Amino acid sequence: MQITLFLPEIVLTFMVLAFFFVSLGKPKSGFLQGLALVLSAAAILASVVTYGQEGSLFLDVYRVDAFSQIFKVLITFGLFLVIYLAPKLTGIEKNLHPEFYLFLALSSLGLVMLSSAVELLTILLCLEISSYAIYIIIPLRKNHEHREQMEAGIKYILFGAAATGVTLYGMSYIFGLAHTTYLDGLVKVLPSLIQSQPLAIIGMIMMLCGFFYKLALFPMHFWTPDVYEGASNETTSFVATLPKVGAVALLIRLVSLTGVDLGQFTWILATFAVLSMTLGNLSALVQNDIKRLLAYSSIAHAGYVMLGILCVNELGLSSAIYYIAGYMLMNLACFYVIYNIAPSGKNVSFVDLKGLYKNSPLLAFALAVGAFGMAGIPPTIGFTGKFLIFTGAINKGLYALVILAVINAGISAFYYLKMVRAAYSTSGTPMAKINLGFSTSLLGFGLILAIILLGIFPQSFIELSREAIVAIFLFFCAFFYGNNHSFGHCCMAEILKRPQITKESVKCREWIHLILRLWIDRE
């Protein structure tokens, strides 16, 4: 076993342990954030360094490849941003600050492991590690009159437990039909089972429910608004972004198990996607609390991501990765604003946004960029993401779905615009000027630039996600040609050796086509 393959996880585990020891003493808050930043930056570094490596660990239940590593980079980067975003943790009880960081790191560890897990029970285990940590940090909010954080915590844990139950039940069906819990074993039998056995479809859907829960996709979305509203602003910025990235990783892995042609399975997922968008957007129209609004908007965005995933082609899947990364940035931009205009850690509603422009032009602009981005206005990452996903879906012939999705984009523009309108309205009651420190302003500028620039120049990110998708296809394909990954190894090596990224894209596509042809012709 190569220890370097496991480096990001080791760094995060060290972070968890470090904060455990710190929580025993009485540390200063500046020290805490500094430590958290340094350790999460180390985790990013570890993920970046291990990018490009590949291999299997722990009896092949744990797979490190381009796909898992890109998600590890995203997740650790998200963790870093969440920590950076809230320097003072104003919404969390003072004496619980070390624990807050501890559980953030623990949850991220679970998510990072989730993106590498290629065996059903391991997947469940990683999912639970990340969930349990979140169950704990939701009620850590500073006491308010109504103690709504308790309600949110209970809701999250109950719904979470139910979702896990459903997932396990689905897994039992899949195991019963396929006699294996390894994904590489499943891929050999599932495509034909899906075509012939209704039970396999039911099992798959139930199994996916656990990830729908994390992603807040339609049938499993109920917890979202209440949890977003009840949890502190810092916690919500975590819950709203990182678990979704992890969920997308797993959904891509699991959905691509079923083969290139999903058949009826497509329509079930499509229904979920459309209902998710419509329900999310329509409910968001009438919200007054910004966090609740973002909750419903996240349900809608889950629908868009699903649209990309259910294409199960290279373009659809890689755009889903791009989309969720963009969603993370745009959402963090909104939470950045929310955190900074509510110094006491209270919830923010439209009234608080009124006249934000006068108090802090940077915050207003960050909110505008985040909101316009989520509405899909160019030139932002949100537009490019939607554009890529629609291209993938039309490529698959899903015209009806795309039409429904664009109508939804039209609806969603209204409430995003409402946020911008409030921030730029001239009729607000004058409030105190918000003074952002240097580092906070820097984060704001960074987020704005990232949202715009990654939207205009998506090439390099899309190449990375494409490579990631190639990696999973290769991983699955390898098993038709001997169980020793040799074919996959060769392909991977071929791809990674190539020096230039643009030429690589052409090669990647050629490989994928070759492999898919082999896969389809195998019978």
Added chain:
Amino acid sequence: MEKYLIFNALNYPIITVLLVVPLIGAVFTLFLKKKSLLRVWGLAVTFLTAALSLPLYFNFDLTTPKYQFVELGHWFPSLHLNYVVGVDGISVLLVMLTTFIMPLCILCSWTYIKERFKEFVIVILIIETTMIGVFVSLNTVLFYIFWEAMLVPMYLIIAVWGGPRKDYASVKFFLYTFIGSIFLLVSIIALYIKTGTFFIPELMDHTYAFGYQMWIFLGCTLAFAIKIPMFPFHTWLPAAHVEAPTAGSVILASILLKMGGYGFLRFCLPIAPAATFYCMPYLLAFSIISIVYGGYLALGQSDIKKLIAYSSVGHMGFVTLGIFLLNAQGIKGAILQMINHGITTGALFICIGIIYERTHSRELKDNSALGMMMPIYVTFLGIFSLSSLGFPGTNSFVGELLVLMGAFSENKLVGALAIPGAILAAAYMLRLLQKMVWADSDGHAHHHKPGHHVLSDLNGREIFTLFTLAVFVFWIGFHPTPLLDVMDSSVTHLLHQLEAGMHHVGGAIHH
């Protein structure tokens, strides 16, 4: 690719420069503080852009319908997406119109915009880039990005510097145009999946099945009909015009509406010719309804700005009428009419802004009998009003004449139906002129109206602004040939494309 393009032969990338100069100007605006400096800076950048756009006209090759001054760069190779910009005879005039109107927008906001002047200059400069971008993009995705990106600064212009109902108007504007254009996006992607390219000239060269053309045509037409705006999608326009500040109204009327007409000419006609022929009667009908209905509504307005806004609906009806006549006179007339409307209606909105700054009212009855106090002002108002109603010797006369000639040669009925529109235009503009220059409807001149005696006539800046536009009114009115020459070969080429597409699909339907 050389089949469609002539690469830029100037020693600098002229179109990219036009796109980048306002953006750089916007960035530098961030570091300026004083209002006086900001105005001069904004003016300097927009003037510079206008000056830089002049070579486009002087070096334009009149003999070819190919896209000229083309620049090509890699952008997003995974989807075969290139940065490709260029102009042809249709778009070059609209680019020039944009670059020339923008300095006037800064000039007419000199004192009109009281607060947040810095942000105002930034937004104006950004919108200039996006508008030029729409006209020069030869790639559907690039086109769409500029098309949509333009919404944000325009929304802000209305929402931040607008009148009392700015919230309502700005949101209505945004949602209307956004919802229209997302279907354009679907059409763009569908075309890509079908042909494997986003490059507009190549898309025009493909032939598509009739049913497919219809879908593409409908998707695009919705976006363009809302933008231009055509009845029954025109309701956002009066609201947006009335609430927008002067510069916003000028941009909206002079350039933004033209994007709709340009879209029809660039997308609907050449890419979906058979569908265009099929839908022609309906679109002609909607155009005539727009002309007559817009005119009638303008006749009944007491708010001057609303009056001009509804007159815009009528004028743009002439533009769509000309486009969908699908003959050379009609299309040339339509393009010329787009330029004319940009000059004349832009000027009228500047006139309204000037009087609003003095009387703080846009009601007709509060602004009557100005002739004695503001002779220079009413002279300009008279010129532009006459131009707006298509008086011989002014620019609109030529445009409307061409469109009407096209209409009569196509179908006598269509021509006859459009005539009342022209008469209505005379009625509402003369009503406006009569009331504003001479007297109230009861015939009494209200010289003693409180506040009116302090009205000052135009200052040098305002005279300069209006004079520039008046020059173009007469220049195009008396000597339209240079403009018609510029569009000639492109329009001929467009008609060839239409015919070829029609024959192809027509043959397919018959067999």
